[in-house]
Amino acid sequence: MMVDKAMHPLVASLFLVIWFGGSLPYAYAQLSPTFYDESCPNVNNIIRGVLVQALYTDPRIGASLTRLHFHDCFVNGCDGSILLDNTDTIESEKEAAPNNNSARGFDVVDDMKAAVENACPGIVSCADILAIAAEEAVCLAGGPSWTVPLGRRDSLIANRSGANSALPSPFASLDVLKSKFAAVGLDTSSDLVALSGAHTFGRAQCSSFNLRLYNFSGSGNPDPTLNTTYLAELQQLCPQAGNESVVTNLDPTTPDTFDGNYFSNLQTNEGLLRSDQELFSTTGADTIDIVNNFSSNQTAFFESFVVSMIRMGNISPLTGTDGEIRLNCRRVNDNSTGSNALLKMKLSKLMVVALFYAFLVGGPLAYGQLTPTFYDETCPYVISIIRGVIAETLILDPRIGASLIRLHFHDCFVNGCDGSILLDKTATIDTEKEAFANNNSARGFDVVDIMKERLEGVCPGTVSCADILVIAAEESVVLAGGPWWPIPLGRRDSLTANRTAANAFIPGPRDTLERLRSRFTVVGLNNNTDLVALSGAHTFGRAQCRTFIDRLYNFNSTGLPDPTLDTTYLATLQQLCPQGGNGTVLADLDPTTPDGFDNNYFSNLQANKGLLQSDQELFSTPGADDIIELVDIFSTDETAFFESFVESMIRMGNLSPLTGTEGEIRLNCRAVNADLAGKDSVLVSSV
The missing domain is CATH 1.10.520.10 (Peroxidase; domain 1)
Incomplete structure (x- = not known):
């Protein structure tokens, strides 16, 4: 089987899993990918769970968290200092020019820390949370996966002046970029280009590139390296004297996907930030060949990106007894209100269940x-x-x-x-x-x-x-x-x-509740809780018209629609699936959030909008009080649904292995x- 172009990110991911998880040794100070194997073995899963939940409502969050890790490591090393709030003794890096009103995702880091503290109190540093979150964000966006060296500890101070001077700027020339990378011990060509490739996803505010549109380098004219069509689009989005907090995609082609398109954009003079385009448009630069290579070879980009991310993650980490393990990422422990303070934060329902x-x-x-x-x-x-x-x-x-x-x-x-x-x-x-x-x-x-x-x-x-x-x-x-x-x-x-x-034995879309109960009992599953919880998987996906057409026109051979169907929903379905029409046409199992895993399925049943007969039977069968009560509970309490679903999935997965x-x-x-x-x-x- 040939692997098509769309699968190249996975080829790179697989290669890196072998490379970094295999024979190459980890010689990164005292960091190790197995650091939490005994003390907090589920840390990656916990962080990933919070991130997935956040991505559901905020597609930018992955790029934002990756940026936090970058901005943390460039200032005194990867020590979580960017997360500290202002106090009488701490000048927060959040108010440094590169971060002020720009760095984001701190609330999601709070959720991650709260969830991890609940599982492994006082064990996982905020610095490591940022490193893990960056890797998970890249992977979930379609990029490579790698084993993250861990064991960092958290700083006791922040360094706002260091953030102002050390962080690469969107307005920087290539020479300035090289000097900033060299200052923290990174390579000024391969690391610079590979890590800049993180701008393949995420957004930037007009304030970070508007000078390129109107007054490049004080010339009173646009940046001559900008593609003219792209320039016009950006000028329309960001007019002179307009709202500088308006955001646009760093990669106009695949804005939420981690891929190699960033480098193709540079080749067509469509790099959004000056600091991006400088990599390709600076005459005689050694970075040009690397851009060309990464543009045509995504695997090469992914390989280099992982090498550079691990190298960056090793910038001056605090290990051993240096620093501390903060209980709250926003403040050092002396300024915390106690080990339980953070646990009073609101955890998402997802993480409570997880x-x-x-x-x-x-x-x-x-x-x-x-x-x-x-x-x-x-x-x-x-x-x-x-x-x-x-x-x-x-x-x-x-x-x-x-x-x-x-x-x-x-x-x-x-x-x-x-x-x-x-x-x-x-x-x-x-x-x-x-x-x-x-x-x-x-x-x-x-x-x-x-x-x-x-x-x-x-x-x-x-x-x-x-x-x-x-x-x-x-x-x-x-x-x-x-x-x-x-x-x-x-x-x-x-x-x-x-x-x-x-x-x-497989339950059918036309099954009555009695028939469904029988099928679940036969295989050893509970015929109420397991039945209702596992049916909740119909909260996402599609079904063909042929699986429910009888409900629309000839329910139980009556010549009439299913009387339990909401009449407005019935009319919608009849329009989608006319009599004698194409039986393979698809309808959303959940018309409200068709691709999200949530509890809307049960609310749909209460509104008589279950798509399949086997779905609606759970709520509309007279006398099925035990089933109806579960539907009502799961409709109002998503956590209860998630808990029951996980338990039932594990029970089903244990059927006669x-x-x-x-x-x-x-x-x-x-x-x-x-x-x-x-x-x-x-x-x-x-x-």
């Missing part, structure tokens, strides 16, 4: 031979690799998360969670893909193939296809704004499929190993 389950599920509960640490030694980057594939695919296919979680559901309901749904038809295998519930409906198999190929390249013969589906389901929920949880792992893959069982020596670890998720020509037959991508 933390609750990080310990509930990661603690004493046992699930057969499954454990969240199963791949810690044999394939430690399995989750990051799978997450990266999903994040990249979501750019072009916002449905893919819901499609992947559906594959996991349909897999587990047939002979347990064994990857049987992924097997293609052969002379001896009656594929489940052609079962009624899956035929021309189940999708995402090609994305699972990519995940498997990446993993086989890093950890050959190690990660099962069944576990890939479980991880993909969890990561899809997280990336859509839902809860995360530590995933019990260690499943093995089946040697056969069961189309007959798929037809018999193959473990130990049962089954096999397939080399290709579509075929049992005995049907492959050899191990190399799966490794046919260009990776």
Whole structure:
């Protein structure tokens, strides 16, 4: 399978996972990527959970957090000093010229710190939170992933004058940029260009580039290096004497994606800031060749970016007994009101749930031979690799998360969670893909193939296809704004499929509540809490007209619509799905937030706007008081829904797994190993 251009970020991510997670030693002072493995093992997941939730309402936040890490490290090293507020003895760096009314994301860092303190009090520094947040932000935007060296401690002071003098300015010439990078020990060509590439996502205010539009270098004219069409667009956005706080995209092509387009923009004279365009438009500069290379080779950019980020993250860290571990990132501990002060901050509902389950599920509960640490030694980057594939695919296919979680559901309901749904038809295998519930409906198999190929390249013969589906389901929920949880792992893959069982056991869109209860009971799930919580996965994704057309025109062969359907919603659906129309047309399962994982699904049921009969049955079946009560609770309390959903997902993921020596670890998720020509037959991508 050839890897298309859209997948290049993942190739780079995979390469860097091997490079930095493999044989190269970490010799960065006392920093180590395993620093919190014992004292706070879920720190990355906690920070990622807060970031995902923030991204849902603020697409700029990833770039903003990355910038905080940059601006922290350039002033006295990576010590969290940028986060300190003004006090009688501290002149906050937040009020330095490069940060004042510009640096942002401090409230999200507060949420991260509060969540981490709740899990691991007094353990994780604010400086490390910034370093982890920067990596997670890049990865979630489609960029590379890397293992972050950790163990920094927090400063006791800030340095506003240092921030004013050391931070690179958007107005800086190339010579000034080089001098500022050299002053902190960074390379003045490769580090400079690679780290400037972080401007491939995010925004900038008119105040940071308006001189280029009207009075470049005091000339009274625009910057002659600016593309004239781009200049006109910017002048319209930022008129002379206009509002200088108006923001525009640093990368006009893919503003919220981490890719190589920043460098292509420089080649066409469409760098937004002077400090950007200087890299390409300064005559005779050694940076020009690097820009050209990164423009044509995104993998090379990603590789260099990770090297430079790790190098920057190692600028003068406080380690050992230097500094402290702040309890509140905004103030040194002597000025805090006590260790519980920060915990009184408002935590997002997402993180309350995430933390609750990080310990509930990661603690004493046992699930057969499954454990969240199963791949810690044999394939430690399995989750990051799978997450990266999903994040990249979501750019072009916002449905893919819901499609992947559906594959996991349909897999587990047939002979347990064994990857049987992924097997293609052969002379001896009656594929489940052609079962009624899956035929021309189940999708995402090609994305699972990519995940498997990446993993086989890093950890050959190690990660099962069944576990890939479980991880993909969890990561899809997280990336859509839902809860995360530590995933019990260690499943093995089946040697056969069961189309007959798929037809018999997978819940159908026309099922009555009684039928749904029966199907859940048969596989060992609770027929009220599990049923309602897992049905809540229909809070995102799409369904074809053919799955609900009977409700619109001939419900239960009455010749009339389903009387439980809201009449306005009915009319909307009838317009989308006319009688005799195309049955494959798609409708949003949740008409309010179709790509977000939230509790709106349950509010829709209360308003008689459940798309499928099997959805609305949960609320509209007379006498189903136990089910209706759960719908009402989940509608008003998203945290309660998230808690129940996580518990039910883990319970479903434990349905009859193959473990130990049962089954096999397939080399290709579509075929049992005995049907492959050899191990190399799966490794046919260009990776």
